Amino acid sequence: MLTLVRHGQSEANARGVMCGRSDPPLTETGRRQAGALAAGLPRPTRLVSSPLARARETASLFGADVDVEVDARWTEMDYGELDGQPMTALDGDAWRAWRSDPEHVPAGGESLAAVRARVAAACTDLAADAATGEVVVVSHVSPIKAAISWALGVGIDIAWRMFLVDAAVCRIDTSGSVPVLLAVNDEGPLHQGIEPAGTILPA
Numbered sequence: 501m502l503t504l505v506r507h508g509q510s511e512a513n514a515r516g517v518m519c520g521r522s523d524p525p526l527t528e529t530g531r532r533q534a535g536a537l538a539a540g541l542p543r544p545t546r547l548v549s550s551p552l553a554r555a556r557e558t559a560s561l562f563g564a565d566v567d568v569e570v571d572a573r574w575t576e577m578d579y580g581e582l583d584g585q586p587m588t589a590l591d592g593d594a595w596r597a598w599r600s601d602p603e604h605v606p607a608g609g610e611s612l613a614a615v616r617a618r619v620a621a622a623c624t625d626l627a628a629d630a631a632t633g634e635v636v637v638v639s640h641v642s643p644i645k646a647a648i649s650w651a652l653g654v655g656i657d658i659a660w661r662m663f664l665v666d667a668a669v670c671r672i673d674t675s676g677s678v679p680v681l682l683a684v685n686d687e688g689p690l691h692q693g694i695e696p697a698g699t700i701l702p703a
Contacts, residue, residue, distance in 0.1 A: 502623065502630035502672040502679075503541065504637050504644045507550075507558040508533035509666040517586050520579035520609065523553045533667035533690060534558040540689030541669070545633035548626070550574040550640060558667075559638040573622040576640035580609030602656050612642070616656035619646035627674040644670055651679040 508530030512519035526534065538561045547566045549559035552575055559568045582589060590598070590606075597604050602613040626635050637647075645659040651672045652658070664670075667690055671683040 501542075501633075501682075502626060502635050502637070502647075502674050503544075504639060504647055504670040504672070505537060505541075505558065506641060506644055506664050506666060506668050507552075507555045507638055508537075510554045512584070513666055517584055518579050518582050518589075520576045520583045521552070522583045526554055526557050530554070530666065531557070531561075534561045536690045536692075537667055537669070538562040540692035541636065542634045544636035546626070546629055546635045548574065548635065548637045550576065550638065550643070552576060552640070555638045555640065559636075562636065571622060573618040574637055574639040574643050577612070577615050577642035578610035580605070580607035582607045582609065599660050612646075612656045612659055615642050616646045616649060619643045620650045623647050623650045623672075623679075627679070630672070631675040647672065648681060648684065651681045653678070 508526045510519065510526055510530055511524040512522065514527050534557065537558070544562060544566055546569065547559055547562055548569045548571050549555045551570045551572050556568065556570065594606070598606050602616070603611050605611045626637070629635050641664050642659065644664055645662050646656055648662065648670060649656050649658055665685055665687065669683065669686040669689050671686065673680040673682050
């Protein structure tokens with residue numbers, strides 16, 4: 501199974517700003533989410549993380565007995581000058597250009613098509629191991645959406661039709677002739693991993 505995990509809530513998530521290559525830490529809520537995911541998911545046979553600290557911190561809570569493999573292909577989209585800005589920083593024309601053209605590069609950053617290409621290659625490299633084991637990847641919104649588009653065999657333009665919550669889990673079965681998407685935004689592992697007296701706050 502290829503299990504894609506969005507990192508726990510970060511300070512930027514809590515503020516509702518675009519966060520690409522900037523690297524704010526997890527909030528206390530995010531750390532609790534990460535701990536609950538580690539407890540609620542099967543033990544991974546491989547554990548891969550984006551190099552950004554919010555993803556690596558989430559991955560580190562999956563257990564010291566599992567080595568974390570850092571793969572830059574799973575890093576968040578580069579938002580360029582928009583990094584750290586609210587969504588309202590874009591005017592109508594900028595939004596239309598971004599949503600209508602996967603090759604569009606917003607504010608000197610990275611196009612969705614470029615994210616799709618690097619993530620598709622990463623997924624292909626993991627597919628064989630995921631077919632026989634539990635491969636967990638801790639990443640971010642845009643790469644996970646790109647992985648879903650890879651699994652479905654469709655273009656990255658579907659990214660605009662998806663919403664991923666903090667610490668949600670997506671699952672792709674790679675054991676057959678084509679990848680099969682089994683789950684999106686699964687929050688079940690969060691709740692399975694909570695101690696009876698614990699609480700996971702909404703993101």
